[in-house]
Amino acid sequence: MSNAKALRPIPATLIPGDGIGPEITEAVVSILDALGTPFEWDRQVGGMAAIKEGGDPLPSSLIDSIRRTKLALKGPLTTPVSGGFRSVNVRLREEFGLYANLRPAKTMMPGGRYDDIDIVLVRENLEGLYVGFEHYIAVGDDPQAVAISSGINTRSEARRIIRFAFEYALRHGRKKVTIVHKANVLKALTGLFLEAGREIAREYEGRVQMDERIVDACAMQLVLNPWQFDVIVTTNLFGDILSDLIAGLIGGLGMAPGANIGESAAIFEAVHGSAPDIAGQGVANPLAMLLAAALMLDHISLGDQANRLRAAVLRTLRDNVRTRDLGGAASTKDFASAIVARLGDQGS
Numbered sequence: 487m488s489n490a491k492a493l494r495p496i497p498a499t500l501i502p503g504d505g506i507g508p509e510i511t512e513a514v515v516s517i518l519d520a521l522g523t524p525f526e527w528d529r530q531v532g533g534m535a536a537i538k539e540g541g542d543p544l545p546s547s548l549i550d551s552i553r554r555t556k557l558a559l560k561g562p563l564t565t566p567v568s569g570g571f572r573s574v575n576v577r578l579r580e581e582f583g584l585y586a587n588l589r590p591a592k593t594m595m596p597g598g599r600y601d602d603i604d605i606v607l608v609r610e611n612l613e614g615l616y617v618g619f620e621h622y623i624a625v626g627d628d629p630q631a632v633a634i635s636s637g638i639n640t641r642s643e644a645r646r647i648i649r650f651a652f653e654y655a656l657r658h659g660r661k662k663v664t665i666v667h668k669a670n671v672l673k674a675l676t677g678l679f680l681e682a683g684r685e686i687a688r689e690y691e692g693r694v695q696m697d698e699r700i701v702d703a704c705a706m707q708l709v710l711n712p713w714q715f716d717v718i719v720t721t722n723l724f725g726d727i728l729s730d731l732i733a734g735l736i737g738g739l740g741m742a743p744g745a746n747i748g749e750s751a752a753i754f755e756a757v758h759g760s761a762p763d764i765a766g767q768g769v770a771n772p773l774a775m776l777l778a779a780a781l782m783l784d785h786i787s788l789g790d791q792a793n794r795l796r797a798a799v800l801r802t803l804r805d806n807v808r809t810r811d812l813g814g815a816a817s818t819k820d821f822a823s824a825i826v827a828r829l830g831d832q833g834s
Contacts, residue, residue, distance in 0.1 A: 496786060499551040504533040505563025505760025506770035511561050511750065513772040513822035514779055520826040521791055528555060532541060533563030533574055533760070541740050545575045549581060552635060557786070558753040559779055562760040572618065578753060579611050584746035585643065586650045587611040588781065589729040589757070591736045594773075595812065600735045606660070607732055608651040609716045609725025610738065611746060613639050614675075616722045630686040637675050639721060644682035650747075651719035652686060655694045662695040663687070666704045666720035666728065679721055686739040729757070740811050743777035745785065752785055754778040770819045776825075798828040 496581035518525065519535035530548040534699050537543050543565055552558050564572045578584065587609035593602055615637040625631035640792060665683035667676040680698065687696035698708065701724045708715065708728070712735055721730065739758035746753045756774035756776035776799065807824040808814025816824065 490791050493524040496557070498525045498527060498782075499548070499558035500525075500529045501530070501532050501548065501558060501560040501563070502533055502535075503760060504564040504767040505534075505562060505762040507561030507563075507756075507760055509568070509765070509768065509770050510756065510775050512774035513818050514559075514776045514788070517608040517772075517776060517795070517825050517829070518779055520829050520834045521795055523779075523788070523791060527573075529592055537566070537761040542681040543571055543578050544581075547609070548653060551584060552578075552751055552753070554830065555619050556751045557780055557782065558751075559775070560755040561775055562752055562756055564760045564762075570675060571593050573753075576616060576618070577745055582748050583752040584748040584751065584753060585612050586647055586745075586747045587725060588654070588745040588747060589725075589732070589738055589742065590781070591729075591732045591742060593736050594741060595737060595808075596597075596810055598737060603712055603732075603735045605712060605715050605718065605732050605812050606654065606658075607725060607729045608647065608654065608719060609729060609813065610639075610643060610647040610679075610722050612722070613637075613643050614722030614724075616726075635725075637672075637711075639675055639678050640676055641682055641776070644679045645686055648679075648683045648719055652690045652694050655717045656690070660694070660716050662697055663690075664697040664699055664704070664718045666718055666724055668697050668701050668724070676721060683719070696790075703726065705783070705802045708732060718733045723785060731755075737812065740774055740809075742774055743781055743783045745778065747785070753784070754782040754785070765783040768819065770818050771811050772818055773809075794829065798825050800827045802833075812834070 503509040521722060528551045530551050532548050533543050534546045539736060562811055565571050565574050589607040592604045617638050619636040621634055622630040623632040655663050667680040669677040669680045687688050706729065708731055733739050742757050744755050744757040758774055761770065780792040780795045802824045807816050807821060809816050809821050
């Protein structure tokens with residue numbers, strides 16, 4: 487049995503999010519309660535729910551809460567396409583310096599197109615083309631005839647994220663880190679990243695193997711032979727794309743948790759969208775947010791609880807209790823109840 491109830495409560499910010507967010511959050515919290523986790527939740531709104539309340543998808547109350555707790559679990563947040571709002575996720579990463587985006591992908595349902603996938607992608611989270619330095623140039627009567635965007639990579643940030651990837655590999659018994667780039671064309675922007683990677687890799691010689699791939703070749707090889715990869719580290723845009731590709735190898739974004747980690751705060755999230763088309767129907771899959779909660783437990787050195795949680799999820803899936811998107815018929819609540827039941831089994 488877990489001894490979590492004897493632990494001191496751990497303050498954490500809980501952001502249910504939009505669309506299916508409140509439903510999957512309710513399911514995840516019920517499972518975490520059954521597990522006996524010590525979280526003391528401060529519930530906050532963001533995204534469209536926050537716009538309805540105060541006109542800002544990232545209200546100061548949410549920021550203040552994370553600044554206090556330094557730990558957050560987040561459902562999917564919607565940023566309006568119109569209205570001039572920047573991505574809520576990007577703003578959160580910038581606000582708290584969450585430089586490392588961790589996206590593990592591991593097969594949980596055998597028998598798919600790809601079995602035995604176990605890849606961790608580490609994405610630089612603050613630089614690259616996501617800095618949003620964009621503008622238009624007018625030509626004739628077209629004020630937006632030319633669009634220009636500038637990407638920024640710094641040597642210091644490249645070193646920091648690549649060192650994070652190598653340290654992660656060491657802590658988790660991983661054998662190889664693959665540095666993904668486009669230095670054959672973007673010789674400055676990603677050439678600097680590759681150069682920093684080679685420099686950092688030398689510090690880990692004999693402990694962690696270093697490999698390097700051009701991003702388009704990497705994408706192809708992930709489809710042809712994903713088992714050759716272990717830990718991948720790359721720049722912001724490439725990481726965004728490849729992490730979704732890797733999620734596809736294990737069943738989609740519904741199985742994909744994410745962690746955004748900085749020096750003084752960490753936010754764990756379901757990386758899929760808010761799925762407004764199925765909101766309120768009770769059929770949403772809570773797995774991505776639940777697995778993000780497991781990463782959160784790892785982060786605060788409660789790895790035993792994280793492993794119990796993952797084991798209960800695996801037993802539930804392999805007993806063929808699955809939500810509709812995974813080929814089953816279980817509702818969100820039924821799926822959560824099945825995991826809770828397996829947590830209570832002897833030997834769980």
